[in-house]
Every structure is written in C-alpha cells, then in structure tokens.
Amino acid sequence: MTAKRKMAVIVGLAFGTxxxxxxxxxxxxxxxxxxxxxxDLVRPTDYREWVFVGGGLGMTYDAEGNPQSPxxxxxxxxxxxxxxxxxxxxxxxxxxxxxxxxxFSESDTRVSQGGxxxxxxxxxxxxxxxxxxPDGWAFYDFGSVDAxxxxxxxxxxxxxxxxxxxxxxxxxxxxxxxxFYPELLEAAREKGTVKEGF
Amino acid sequence: MTAKRKMAVIVGLAFGTxxxxxxxxxxxxxxxxxxxxxxDLVRPTDYREWVFVGGGLGMTYDAEGNPQSPxxxxxxxxxxxxxxxxxxxxxxxxxxxxxxxxxFSESDTRVSQGGxxxxxxxxxxxxxxxxxxPDGWAFYDFGSVDAxxxxxxxxxxxxxxxxxxxxxxxxxxxxxxxxFYPELLEAAREKGTVKEGF
Numbered sequence: 001m002t003a004k005r006k007m008a009v010i011v012g013l014a015f016g017t018x019x020x021x022x023x024x025x026x027x028x029x030x031x032x033x034x035x036x037x038x039x040d041l042v043r044p045t046d047y048r049e050w051v052f053v054g055g056g057l058g059m060t061y062d063a064e065g066n067p068q069s070p071x072x073x074x075x076x077x078x079x080x081x082x083x084x085x086x087x088x089x090x091x092x093x094x095x096x097x098x099x100x101x102x103x104f105s106e107s108d109t110r111v112s113q114g115g116x117x118x119x120x121x122x123x124x125x126x127x128x129x130x131x132x133x134p135d136g137w138a139f140y141d142f143g144s145v146d147a148x149x150x151x152x153x154x155x156x157x158x159x160x161x162x163x164x165x166x167x168x169x170x171x172x173x174x175x176x177x178x179x180f181y182p183e184l185l186e187a188a189r190e191k192g193t194v195k196e197g198f
Numbered sequence: 199m200t201a202k203r204k205m206a207v208i209v210g211l212a213f214g215t216x217x218x219x220x221x222x223x224x225x226x227x228x229x230x231x232x233x234x235x236x237x238d239l240v241r242p243t244d245y246r247e248w249v250f251v252g253g254g255l256g257m258t259y260d261a262e263g264n265p266q267s268p269x270x271x272x273x274x275x276x277x278x279x280x281x282x283x284x285x286x287x288x289x290x291x292x293x294x295x296x297x298x299x300x301x302f303s304e305s306d307t308r309v310s311q312g313g314x315x316x317x318x319x320x321x322x323x324x325x326x327x328x329x330x331x332p333d334g335w336a337f338y339d340f341g342s343v344d345a346x347x348x349x350x351x352x353x354x355x356x357x358x359x360x361x362x363x364x365x366x367x368x369x370x371x372x373x374x375x376x377x378f379y380p381e382l383l384e385a386a387r388e389k390g391t392v393k394e395g396f
Binding site for chain 2: 003004006007010011014015017048049051052054055056057058059060061062067068071073075077080083103105108110111112113114115116117118119120121166170177179180181182183
C-alpha cells in the first residue's frame with residue numbers, strides 16, 4: 001500500500017468514527033430498565049425528564065371504593081426511546097418503563113378560585129415490558145416518599161395477579177391504560193392496536 | 199511538511215471533528231424559541247417531549263370567577279435545556295420556552311370511582327424569556343384546538359399588562375408560577391431565588 005493510500009484509509013476511518021459517534025449519540029438514549037439481581041428494578045432517578053404521557057386527579061384502581069379526599073394527582077412518564085417507538089408502531093417495545101408518580105394536591109384561592117395543583121411527591125410505582133418474563137410485563141412498587149426504595153423486586157406471583165387482571169380487562173393497549181394518554185391513544189388508533197371497546 | 203506529518207495533521211483534524219460532533223450532539227439541544235418576523239413565535243410541535251414541570255385541574259387565572267365545569271387540566275412543559283439550567287441555578291436562562299397546554303377532563307367509573315383523567319387538547323399558550331424584549335418576557339396565545347395557529351405574535355402591550363401583573367404579583371420565581379412546579383420549587387429554594395412569601 002502506498003503512503004497516500006494508507007493516509008486515505010486512516011482519514012476515512014477517522015471520519016467514519018466521527019459519523020458513527022454522532023449518530024450513536026442521537027439514537028442511543030440508554031434509557032431502558034436497569035436491573036440488579038436479574039429482575040430487581042433500579043428506581044429511575046431521571047424519570048422527570050422522560051416523556052409525560054398523561055395524568056389524572058383522584059383516579060384509583062378501585063371501581064367500588066370511596067373517592068380520595070383530598071384527591072391525589074397521578075403522573076405517568078415513559079422512557080423517551082419507548083415513547084418514540086410507540087408513536088411509530090402503536091405497541092410498546094421490549095425495555096419499556098412506565099413510571100407512575102403519585103403527588104399530593106393543593107389549592108390556592110389567591111390565584112385561582114377552585115382548582116387543584118400538583119404538590120409534593122407521595123409514591124413511585126413502575127411497570128416494565130421485558131420479554132424474559134412469563135407475562136412479558138412486571139410491576140414494581142418503590143414505596144412512599146418517606147421510605148423510597150432504591151431498587152424493587154417485581155410484585156410476586158400471587159399479588160401481581162390483581163395487577164395483571166386490571167391491566168388486561170381495563171386497558172386499551174397491551175397492559176397499559178393508553179385510553180388515559182391522549183397522544184398515545186391517537187397513535188394507537190392510527191396503527192389499529194387498540195383493543196375492542198376502546 | 200513531510201507526508202507523514204501531513205497525515206498526522208489530517209487524522210488529528212478528523213478525530214477532532216469526531217469529538218466535537220459528539221459533544222455538540224449532546225450539549226446543543228436546539229430547543230429554544232423559533233421566531234419568524236423577529237418576535238412571532240413558531241408553535242413548538244415537539245413540546246410533548248419536553249420536560250413536564252407541573253399541572254393542575256380546574257385552575258384559572260380568575261381569583262373571583264366561577265369554578266370550571268367540567269374542570270380542565272393544565273400541563274406546563276419547558277424546553278429541556280432551560281429545565282436543566284433552572285435546576286442548577288434557580289433562574290430561567292434566556293431562551294426559556296414554557297408551554298401551557300389546556301386539556302379537557304373526563305371520568306370513567308368502570309376503572310375508577312371518582313377521579314378525572316386528561317383527554318383531548320383544548321388550547322396552547324406559551325411564555326418566552328427573551329432579553330431583547332422590554333419586559334424580558336413575552337406571552338403568546340396559539341388559540342384553541344379547532345383553529346391552532348402555526349405562529350403567534352406576542353400579546354400586545356395593552357393586553358399583556360394583565361398577564362405581566364398576575365405573573366409578577368402571584369408568581370414564586372421571576373414571571374413564572376414555580377410554586378405549582380414542585381421539583382423546580384425545591385431547586386429554587388436551595389438557590390434562594392424564590393420571592394418572599396412563597
């Protein structure tokens with residue numbers, strides 16, 4: 001090989017590296033689930049920078065129970081790579097992490113007559129899509145704010161049955177309440193991935 | 199210059215480019231305000247991927263008015279670079295864009311006794327920090343969902359006085375309702391940028 005050709009190869013490799021690193025930096029968010037001991041989920045600390053897909057006030061899992069008083073806000077965030085994938089396909093990719101954050105609500109009549117706004121954190125839960133698991137989904141409870149766990153084991157087989165049942169019968173897409181996430185619902189409708197009745 | 203030295207310089211430049219582009223891709227989100235005609239704001243189309251800082255149900259600007267019926271959700275999103283800057287300093291950088299999204303609320307007693315969740319989009323408004331402007335802040339109204347504008351002029355001098363008054367007297371930090379954005383409020387308290395009385 002001549003010196004000139006060698007130079008061309010090395011320069012090509014260097015620019016190739018430039019291109020690769022630039023693309024890599026854009027497409028690899030590294031925002032999927034982090035586990036210890038195989039399936040114990042590490043609580044995501046940056047989920048407030050993830051995509052907010054929807055929320056509610058006073059929503060409970062209990063169709064028969066008493067309304068919350070005072071009512072609490074629920075915010076649902078999803079890792080950005082899973083959000084983008086869902087918006088394109090209408091289904092959740094492997095490695096989807098949905099975080100359900102519960103917050104206290106407050107009111108301030110100096111600014112607004114009626115109305116409630118989001119206040120302090122109350123509790124953090126999560127739901128993860130992982131093809132290694134029998135159901136394909138796992139549910140996690142990181143506990144309440146005064147004793148938030150750094151990691152959580154999946155809710156065990158006996159107790160999780162109720163989660164799975166409700167997240168099957170009452171959810172618009174897969175095991176997720178997409179009917180409460182308006183932008184996702186629109187994407188899912190376009191892709192035809194919404195369950196019958198929603 | 200020898201051929202060897204030339205090669206070294208070119209390879210150095212190529213790897214330098216690789217490094218620069220990689221860092222650039224990380225630190226330049228390019229998420230600031232986009233204008234036409236100087237100060238008309240182009241409606242951000244990707245704000246749902248920005249950082250959700252807080253929200254409320256049934257909040258109005260009217261301290262005397264009637265409560266909303268049915269109540270509406272308000273979601274506030276901020277461009278990620280401004281969010282990160284605020285979390286580090288407790289003040290908004292030039293180029294901060296806050297989007298206020300109003301959504302209809304609905305309820306579903308099959309899933310939850312009581313409680314309301316977020317439904318269709320209703321209206322989009324924005325507030326921008328721009329040091330070129332006399333007040334340093336501008337307010338924009340993109341209108342309601344059936345006639346959303348692609349761009350909006352700043353709310354003009356006469357009409358904006360009420361915005362500025364309320365966003366001065368009743369806001370915890372600068373012209374923004376940080377008292378309703380719990381994570382930001384905590385950061386602002388740490389940095390000592392919260393106004394007296396909040």
